[in-house]
Amino acid sequence: MTAPTLSIRNLHKSFADNEVLKGINLEAHQGDVISILGASGSGKSTLLRCVNLLETPTSGDILVNGELIEMKQDKKRGAIPASIKQVERIRSRLAMVFQGFNLWSHLSVIENVIEAPVHVLGVPKKEAIVKAEALLQRVGLYERKDYYPGQLSGGQQQRVAIARALAVEPEVMLFDEPTSALDPELVGEVLTVMRDLAEEGRTMLVVTHEMAFARDVSNKVLFLHQGLVEEEGKPELIFENPSSERFKQFISTVY
């Protein structure tokens, strides 16, 4: 069997004295769509941000395609990456879609999509543009390729952000509450694109409040509570038969 695309072992993260993650284990294989649920403050966003080291884990291992991200101890700052080069290389293989879109506001839509391929991965510009145009076509925004992010609606911006993520041909796509900042009527267009991606076999880690997405699209659900995995499994099983009282409560309040 090949190594999992992503594995997280016994991950801990503290901010000062506050331990946010208390030992998380997670494995994602090629094509897995994993939804991470939990109340606010449960640590779900922190978990996602630890995967690409936007937050540095206090302890624990992260492996991408079997490659361990090396850490070392620093006297002042605690655990830090041993090689920033390795971290940058791994980050370039993991694409993130943010709650607040975070499209680069000084670049046009097409420039946003080709930025990482050209300036991080070294893809020739012409080639990157051809690919970016196809991706924008796919998220339905080819006509807006020369617009600036500020000229688009939230839903359109998030679709551009998804195209930007796809442009680096990521091993794993990380979605950090991708629909939480959107007006209700714009949520659908983003979820449609995400369903498409799941169906074509992308490996996705999705922190979300969209129960329908978690239940219908993902093949695995993780419910976090106070920094621990409280419930996990196939959505059809755990939504019908939650073993944890807290998860039962959680789904009943959200629905």
Place this chain on the structure above:
Amino acid sequence: MFDLYGYKDIFLAGAWLTLQVALLSLLLAVVLGLIAALAKLSHSSVLTGIATVYTTIIRGIPDLILMLLIFFGGQMLVNNMSYNFNEWLNGVMTGYYPNHEWTSYLPDYIDISPYFAGIVTIGFIFGAYMAETFRGAILAVDKGQMEAATAYGMNKYKRFSRIMFPQMMRHALPGLGNNWLVLLKTTALVSIIGLQDMVKIAGDASGSTQKPFTFYLVVALVFLLYTTISTSFLKWAEHKYRIQTR
């Protein structure tokens, strides 16, 4: 009157010199300002300390005094250093070859040109003001912009040059433009250390022709021309780099 009593050519050369001093000082000030701003925002307390001392001292002393200090003080410092270096080197060499007559390796007297001193001083002064402008501009850039750059694997140089710099400049432009106007006018001070800029030439010319009003009026008009052109250029730049929204 239009040949300025025979001073037209030399005056034009002075006007050009003023512009050169201003532009080169601006370049130095922007570089120093960026470095100081980054130092102030860094996690290193040593760098933050140095940058804070720099901006505090420079902004707290009149430009005129700084100019005199750097020009005359810098002159003495360089010459002392050169003297001491020669003495030290000769001492060392005499130890090896006592019979040889050793001479100076650096010239006995190094003359700092007022041109160079003027640019360094003005660049140094305005670097401190630019540092504050840039610091504010960097803080004004939304955190998510750099976070996205990090998440997509950019190293810190790419993050700065591709994302931070173009975005901070739109926030920095109004302050930068202001600093530039003040800097341009501050170049009038280099005349006191003997640089043949248009202010110095106007002074000399009005002395010999007894027409101070004419000459200083022309100086005023040239400065006004420079600042007017700058202002329209800045307006254009602010428009070009403004955040694109509907």
